[in-house]
Amino acid sequence: MSDLLISAQDLRKQFRSGNEPVTVFDGLSLDLGRGESLALIGRSGSGKSTLLNVLCGLEWPDAGSLRILGESFEAQSRPLGRAETRWGELRRRRVGVVFQEANLMPALSLLDNVRLRSRLASRDEAPCRDWLERLGIGDLADRYPDQVSGGQRQRAALAMVFAMQPDLILAxxxxxxxxxxxAEDVAEVLFNLQSRHGxxxxxxxxxxxxxxxxxxxxDLGHRQAR
Ligand SMILES: Nc1ncnc2c1ncn2[C@@H]1O[C@H](COP(=O)(O)OP(=O)(O)OP(=O)(O)O)[C@@H](O)[C@H]1O
Ligand SMILES: [Mg+2]
Known part of the structure; x- marks a missing residue:
């Protein structure tokens, strides 16, 4: 079996601006192996978030194909409903996504947000509080998302992803x-987890x-891998 977690071929993504198609990227290919880390860089608007959204199935590419954790998706995948079900299953259990704006459930405490994520991935809930501790927000476990700062919400969103023990993290x-x-403390936790779990x-x-x-x-601004 291939050790590639992601194999993306010739991805194209366009948005419309009025009647004009605007191409964010075209002919983009990338591979990611088990235990490997890749940084997407590039100026604001170069397509980093769009690419992450395509790699977790929240945006559909206009062309190209994607193989992720053994599931294959084509730009023309039909029926779409079935492909979306497969994407949903991947995001629930195996692909942890941290969005640019932390998306927590507002009616749940930080701890309950982490527990919910862990439960959806069929994981043990016991370490959830520990993840918040390790990210330096253990004392805020019982607060609601609107009672903490943006950076604290961001760390809670990371705790949610760590608690699900995913095969792939898109952040x-x-x-x-x-x-x-x-930021350095959080990066330490992130890379430790990544190397420990591969x-x-x-x-x-x-x-x-x-x-x-x-x-x-x-570099999505210049599209050179190194
Ligand atoms: N839903 C959308 N409809 C139209 N255009 C969009 C949409 N989403 C993103 N874009 C455009 O696609 C381009 C890439 O946006 P994206 O958010 O991927 O950039 P980014 O590299 O993540 O930027 P930043 O560093 O500011 O987060 C931008 O020009 C943006 O305006
Ligand atoms: Mg972005």
Whole structure:
């Protein structure tokens, strides 16, 4: 069996601006192996979030094919409903997604948000509080998302992904709203988890220090892998 977690071929994604199609990327191919990390970098608007959304099935590519954790998707996958069910199953159990804006359930405490995520992935709930502790927000476990700062919500969103023990983590600016010191602490937890569990990691970031910690970098502004 292939050790590739992701194999993406010739992806194209366009949005419409009025009647005009605007191409975000075209002919984009990338592979990610087990235990490998890749940083997506590039100026604002270069397509980092769009690519992450395509890699987790929340945006549909206009062309190309994608093989992810053994599931194959084509731009023309039909019927769409069945492909969406397969994407939903991947995101529930195997692909942990951290969005640029942390998306927590507002009616649940931080701890209950983490527990819910863990339960949906059929994981043990016992370590959930521990994840919040390790991310430095254990004392906020019983607060609701609107009672904490943006950076604290972002860390809670990471705790949710860690608690599901995914095979693949897709993280959009995971340290974007954190000060340097906290960002380094959070990166430490993230890379520790990644090397311990051997999961794949793709993160989008403007932080060059964070990008340098990844095995590879893909600059969407210039589209050169190194
Ligand atoms: N739903 C949409 N409809 C139309 N255009 C969109 C949509 N989503 C994104 N875009 C456009 O696609 C391009 C890529 O956006 P994207 O959010 O992927 O950039 P990014 O690299 O993540 O930027 P940032 O660093 O600011 O987060 C931008 O020009 C953006 O305006
Ligand atoms: Mg973005």
């Amino acid at each position: 959009d600016e995971p340290t974007g709203s954190l000060d340097r010191r906290t 999961c794949g990691l793709i993160l989008a970031t403007h932080d060059t220090e964070l990008a340098d910690r990844c095995d590879r970098t893909l």
